[in-house]
Amino acid sequence: MVTSRPWATGMFLEHYKHRLLQHIEIMGFTTQQISEYIKSALPQGEAKDLESYVKNRPPIRGCMYIPLNSAIVVTVYQDRQASGCPLPTTLTELYTALAQILLVRYLRGHPELEKGSQCIGIFKDLLVPCRVQTNFAELCKLAYKGIVGESNQVQLIFKESELPADFDNLGFMDSVTELYVTRGTVSSHNFLHLTFQEFFAAVHISTMSPADQLVHFQKHEDGRLNVVLRFLAGITKLSCFSSEGASITSQCFTGGHYSHECDIAVNSQLVNWMFETQSKNVSALLNVKHGTGPLTIKFKGGMSMLPMDYYSLGYCIAHSECQWVLDMCELHTLDREMIEILVNGAELRSDTCGRVVGFIG
Template sequence: LRSLTEARYPPLSSDTRYSLVDIVAKECFSRDLSEEDKILLREQLNKRTVLWLLDGYDEIVQNVPSHLQRVFEQLLNTPHHIVTSRPYFNTLSRSVRVEIVGFTDENISKYVEVFFNQLLDKFSNALFEGEKVLKFLRLNPRIWGIAHIPVNLELICSIWSETDWSETTNLTMTTLYDKMTVWLCRRYLARKITPIQINDMDPYKERTPELTFLEALAFEGVTSNNIILRKELLQKVMRNIRCSSQTYSDALHTRDPSQIYSDALHIGILKSFDNGPTGTQIELDKNHYFVHLSFQEFFAARHLVQLLNSTTRDKAIQFIKTHKYDKRLQLVFIFASGLLIPSEDKQSVDTFWDTIYGDPHDLVGIRHMQLVTVFLDETQCGSEVPHRRQSISLLLNWIRFPITQNNFKLQETTAMTIKSCSKIQNLPEVQNELASFLNTAAKEQKSRIAIFIGRLNITDPHNQLLESFLLQLEYNDANIREAVCKSLENMGEKAAKRQVTDRLVVALGDQDWQLRLSASSTLGAMGEKAATSHVIDGLAVALGDQNSRVRKNACRALGAIGEKAATSHVIDRLVVALGDEDDEVRQNACSALEAMGEKAATSQVIDGLVVSLGDQHADIRSAALKSANKLLQLVPYSLQRLTDSDAREAERMQKSNVHDGIDGMSLKLFQMLSNGGNSGHGYW
């Protein structure tokens, strides 16, 4: 679809229009088709058995030439087609949608584990570093998002293994792409010069011709809405390098442009490919693309910042005015806001923010709020940022407005904007305003406010906000109290302050079973951080609650606290829970005992798990087997009874579907039960 341009398909005479046959003939065949061939092609297309692959919908939907509008609509109305598009540009109504997100969250964890496991020969603490990577990535939602892109995750892991990140406390998208670019440049230079020379220079801070070329090319690409950079665009940039003395650095004039292009290609950020029918060995005649679109956007942002710093500032201002509300270019402006902060040119920083706040304005206002919020967050909300107070005030207004108007759609939009940030929701002035809003709001609005706050990904809740939450628990309103507990649950261990956990323990004894349920779930989300004797005793009492869902949550919470909750009293109560009338309680009791560790490896516990192995529910039998297996491994001499024959017999049992996932240790448990247990011999 990106090929449907006026340059490629110039307007025909007034009574002639392009047809699907014309488009297919031009795009799919290397030679002109005869009239006879076109007739045959038309017959094939009319059979309605063609699957059309329509790539690049988002690149053309806003810029379809008027004389191609009819054929564009024909393509979208074909009976069988697949359309590719960035999600936010896909306005088509289709019965089936698939979003390609790259790695899943689980894939990321597994990839990092495998990557650092391979480095154990070089670094004894490689696995620990892998855990730090995952923790670090999750600090910033936008960075966690780009980590789902395989090429980005590989670069991040590679950089981490060779970089000291101990002093990097605030990782933004901009600093991450800075580091990735430096790493790629150093790797490229290592093939050309000695390591000593590399250490004595900064290949990135200097405005090298190669990077300047990549910036110019990236900017031309995003300006013309091209991900695939055709040779014509590449040649245009090369011509500009030869002619311009304003836009590009002087270093470009001292070297042959073709050599600059060659060096830029070898850095690894720009790739070439040839999709022609005959192929070509001439790199400059091939199409190009950045290794990922986000790199193109990053380098385009670098070019924009250079324009702001140069005599061509007016060009940058016009670009910002024209495109600041274009979602397609949002990441370019986010990068630009981050790149400008360390800049010593205060005028450029002021110009950028003044232009963002200047005309033209978003008529509704919410799009403008979204922009300045993410821009401010990318700057880490520093006090030196222009329009900082105005940006925060605008955000707070857009928090209050949809809640007071009970507009769920606007609430969701505002919450998603804040959730994508890492810093702004943790600012004292923002949290204090949220606390004040919650305290002074009408009763019917309080639950909506609490739910809204719970969506914001707050990682550093301040005391004033927590105290406001606890105050709402005094209301005799189930919706308010449940919403507050849910928000605290979303904050997890970060909200595990003493005054909070103590109040939640009180809630465990409330007459309202829904509050008891919410309180137990919230304490479970806080995990080990909530491991006080007061909390543990309260959860132990909750194991005897008259409501089965509360008992289930109490088991889960004790399991989340783990070994710190492994008192004899708690273990005794969990053993009793193994015989609970509710199957979910029994299953979670098994899992909780497993989490208790060595202190739970007693004959009393194993006896209880033995009984659970005969439970009528398969999930409970599986949980009991897994728990007993884990506890047996904590008894050293029991491991000596495991033999290779056990493993072979386990494999035979698994093939016979006796129990999925059974292993040698689990089989030994069965043997101990059937032999030692029945004959009166103990193993403890």
């Protein structure tokens, strides 16, 4: 049996087409089941509040078909209700909040690690006590090694011998011990979920130089890095491009300039990166300087556009000073519902913002 993320399905089917007898997809929660789960986990008033919130936040709602992610959203909601902090709006904010919650819980169970220890901000909203900073860095490095290793496959399981000496997973990994007649006991370790591993891999990359971060963004076509780069965009705010004096479109997306049709071309992946930054000036991310006049952006979505992609697109349009042209030849999933989601992403800004000036195709 081979399991994979959706992006790798085609590769496995092609490579093992004579050996794979069945292709099975776990569908996860339906919309109704997500609602039922929220109602079973929270009091009536809070359940209604959370349902209303996620309904208007496709990036959060879109990940909840995975039962674990539904549990994560509920956990973060409960924590934010208690602390009075705002709810997350992006995938990066969601996993940052959860990482902080789990880290605090772990430290409460290990007071010797927490007592009298100052915290260091790894990045905004993620604080790690000095006493566990080394362990946390090793955890992130291990996650990175598993995602971006020498092989073309993601490493999910780590042997005891692959872990650093005196390694403490800080509660972010599971450990399994098996007994063999010939080898005795053998321990293996894995992250609580692949998305955790991808998040910590992104944290590790964020500690690298801007030039090295840029190298990783340039590998955006590698499916293994799809979620990692989304997290990295949210963590670093895509700052490596400005630090290196690089254009995000020319560096990452070849053929990104259309001299006759438009000034800049973007796709759903880039739009999601920009959404994760929560920048109020998308034009600056695209290296469009204020006062240069209206520029036209051509958006090419692709056949697999999801609700969260349309929401991100709406956000980017509203927070730019550019004209946008949507390529209808590729927006196969654009219907009335998706248009409403796109408008919701725009949040009806009252000040000067970007606008859709046409459709082609």
